[in-house]
Amino acid sequence: MITRLLSAxxxxxxxxxxxxxxxxxxxxxxxRAVDLRPPPGQAWPExxxxxxxxxxxxxxxxxxxxxxxxxxxxxxxxxxxxxxxxLVASVCGDTPILPLSTGTNNVFPRxxxxxxxxxxxxxxAAGRVPSAETLFRNKVLQVEVNGxxxxxxxxxxxxxxxxxxxxxxxxxxxxxxxLFVTFAEADAIGLSSIAGLLRPVSRQATHGLRxxxxxxxxxxxxxxxPIAPGLIAPVGVSRVEEVFPxxxxxxxxxxxxxxxxxxxxxxxxxxxxxxxxLDNDGPLTIDIDWVMARAARExxxxxxxxxxxxxx
Amino acid sequence: MELSKDELLKAYWIMKAIREFEERVHVEFATGDIPGFVxxxxxxxxxxxxxxxxxxxxxxxxxxHRGHGHCIAKGCDIEGMMAEIYGKKNGLCAGKGGSMHxxxxxxxxMGANGIVGGGPPLICGAGLAAKQxxxxxxxxxxxxxxxxxxxxxxxSLNLASVWNLPCVFVVENNGYAEATASKxxxxxxxxxxxxxxxxxxxxxxxxxxxxxxxEAAREAVRRxxxxxxxxxxxxxxNRYYGHFEGDAQTYxxxxxxxxxxxxxDCIDNFVKRVTAAGxxxxxxxxxxxxxVAALIDRSVEKAKEASKPDAADLLTDVYVSY
Numbered sequence: 277m278i279t280r281l282l283s284a285x286x287x288x289x290x291x292x293x294x295x296x297x298x299x300x301x302x303x304x305x306x307x308r309a310v311d312l313r314p315p316p317g318q319a320w321p322e323x324x325x326x327x328x329x330x331x332x333x334x335x336x337x338x339x340x341x342x343x344x345x346x347x348x349x350x351x352x353x354x355x356x357x358x359x360x361x362x363l364v365a366s367v368c369g370d371t372p373i374l375p376l377s378t379g380t381n382n383v384f385p386r387x388x389x390x391x392x393x394x395x396x397x398x399x400x401a402a403g404r405v406p407s408a409e410t411l412f413r414n415k416v417l418q419v420e421v422n423g424x425x426x427x428x429x430x431x432x433x434x435x436x437x438x439x440x441x442x443x444x445x446x447x448x449x450x451x452x453x454x455l456f457v458t459f460a461e462a463d464a465i466g467l468s469s470i471a472g473l474l475r476p477v478s479r480q481a482t483h484g485l486r487x488x489x490x491x492x493x494x495x496x497x498x499x500x501x502p503i504a505p506g507l508i509a510p511v512g513v514s515r516v517e518e519v520f521p522x523x524x525x526x527x528x529x530x531x532x533x534x535x536x537x538x539x540x541x542x543x544x545x546x547x548x549x550x551x552x553x554l555d556n557d558g559p560l561t562i563d564i565d566w567v568m569a570r571a572a573r574e575x576x577x578x579x580x581x582x583x584x585x586x587x588x
Numbered sequence: 589m590e591l592s593k594d595e596l597l598k599a600y601w602i603m604k605a606i607r608e609f610e611e612r613v614h615v616e617f618a619t620g621d622i623p624g625f626v627x628x629x630x631x632x633x634x635x636x637x638x639x640x641x642x643x644x645x646x647x648x649x650x651x652x653h654r655g656h657g658h659c660i661a662k663g664c665d666i667e668g669m670m671a672e673i674y675g676k677k678n679g680l681c682a683g684k685g686g687s688m689h690x691x692x693x694x695x696x697x698m699g700a701n702g703i704v705g706g707g708p709p710l711i712c713g714a715g716l717a718a719k720q721x722x723x724x725x726x727x728x729x730x731x732x733x734x735x736x737x738x739x740x741x742x743x744s745l746n747l748a749s750v751w752n753l754p755c756v757f758v759v760e761n762n763g764y765a766e767a768t769a770s771k772x773x774x775x776x777x778x779x780x781x782x783x784x785x786x787x788x789x790x791x792x793x794x795x796x797x798x799x800x801x802x803e804a805a806r807e808a809v810r811r812x813x814x815x816x817x818x819x820x821x822x823x824x825x826n827r828y829y830g831h832f833e834g835d836a837q838t839y840x841x842x843x844x845x846x847x848x849x850x851x852x853d854c855i856d857n858f859v860k861r862v863t864a865a866g867x868x869x870x871x872x873x874x875x876x877x878x879x880v881a882a883l884i885d886r887s888v889e890k891a892k893e894a895s896k897p898d899a900a901d902l903l904t905d906v907y908v909s910y
Binding site: 299440543 | 590771777791793797799800802803804824861864865866867
């Protein structure tokens with residue numbers, strides 16, 4: 277995947293790529309591929325690994341992105357799932373990101389072929405396409421506990437009655453009490469599918485959704501939802517309503533956990549004040565379709581505008 | 589079902605007992621009074637406690653060379669353990685096994701094991717017995733990252749899957765097989781990645797987090813008891829001491845252990861969370877601390893005073909009479 281990205285980035289004139297080091301062998305394989313020289317006809321960018329230590333903790337991603345932003349990166353390609361993208365979004369500021377789905381929960385990032393993604397990211401980073409037409413500002417859920425920011429969540433924030441974060445995954449729907457989503461696609465998998473199957477909300481819509489949940493035995497309605505790969509569970513629903521940016525949402529239970537983008541992250545007790553807000557000021561993502569459409573119209577990859585070869 | 593207050597207090601007792609036991613053995617070993625080698629479990633307490641919290645008397649565990657924590661968590665007598673480590677006649681194995689072979693079959697502890705990867709085949713046998721006897725028993729193997737690379741472990745994962753045995757394989761990945769980093773020696777990113785190759789669920793969790801371990805273990809043990817077959821749980825953790833006492837740990841980074849003790853200690857983490865949640869009062873934990881400290885002191889005193897085996901004991905506990 278990375279070598280495809282490098283081929284594409286080189287093809288559109290990107291001279292330098294910053295990469296995060298790792299201990300899992302990815303950086304090693306990239307170094308080896310670079311040392312072996314790219315295939316004939318391809319010019320790869322110079323690959324520079326960030327000077328940072330790896331602790332194998334989430335903060336590694338945060339430090340890497342901080343380094344990339346500080347170095348003036350024009351775009352960041354993120355290989356990971358919702359959790360990784362959430363970490364990136366917390367520190368990338370206005371640097372555009374291109375999330376490619378490779379993680380555990382993958383509602384936010386898309387499944388796209390890496391070569392095309394590389395072309396799109398390269399064209400954006402090189403400033404060859406206008407930002408206004410090719411970048412998309414995402415919604416986020418800001419989660420505060422006692423006034424301190426603990427978010428954002430890019431897709432969903434779920435409130436559950438479990439006392440402990442435990443092994444983090446959410447697979448017991450009977451413990452869910454509330455679900456807030458930034459968007460909800462009917463064909464999604466994960467907690468946002470609950471909202472997506474009730475009242476789909478697009479990424480482009482200005483609002484999100486709040487769904488109040490309770491055990492199916494006592495709920496007004498029940499829904500079969502694919503809340504995890506291979507897990508279709510009955511979920512009890514008592515209320516669905518739209519939520520709008522800036523309006524503070526409170527949680528209904530006094531003690532429990534908050535799952536951000538499908539992973540339990542925060543334990544709260546009765547003395548904690550939890551507030552959740554939908555925000556329109558999330559990360560900028562590169563829209564591959566918009567970029568490549570613009571590239572075709574402008575002939576960015578042909579050296580001339582395409583009217584001679586386009587539709588009559 | 590979440591753990592009750594009593595269960596959480598018991599888990600704390602177990603973790604504290606392991607920690608105090610290991611820290612004391614670390615001190616006493618330096619005097620030269622303890623024969624053989626010891627391999628300390630300090631830092632990994634949440635794993636033994638989190639897994640064994642869901643095991644009953646009829647369930648079996650097989651351990652590694654780093655077995656003191658598993659012994660304590662499975663309910664072995666601490667005074668008997670200390671006596672065994674000192675090689676004394678009243679030890680759990682009559683002073684003949686030492687640290688690396690502590691066992692108590694009555695408690696379902698099939699033994700600490702000096703053979704790397706020696707535990708998994710044993711629990712396949714224990715799991716098969718439970719299945720044949722239909723007694724609802726579960727067998728758990730603890731194995732290290734080094735042990736996870738052994739052929740015996742691979743064979744056991746396969747057999748447990750093929751025979752649908754009520755087994756749980758707990759890989760305690762502390763990052764080092766002796767002095768070899770698991771980042772080098774384990775070919776996949778996570779040991780749990782191997783589970784799908786054996787058609788069983790696999791999960792990687794933070795071994796410093798008692799609640800993560802117990803939740804994963806709860807599901808795996810429930811699944812095994814209900815006939816759902818084996819599970820592989822990888823717990824990523826750090827050991828505080830060397831592979832063995834006397835290991836200079838030149839292979840670890842500067843201040844590596846200190847940083848982990850300060851920021852990720854499993855007992856500190858547990859205390860912070862149970863007191864913040866209002867489940868257990870600090871005074872109750874302090875009472876446990878005092879009880880455990882007194883027990884460890886007593887066990888060392890008694891072990892030092894106890895007798896060593898006699899020459900006649902050489903001819904007992906063997907298969908052949910001479």
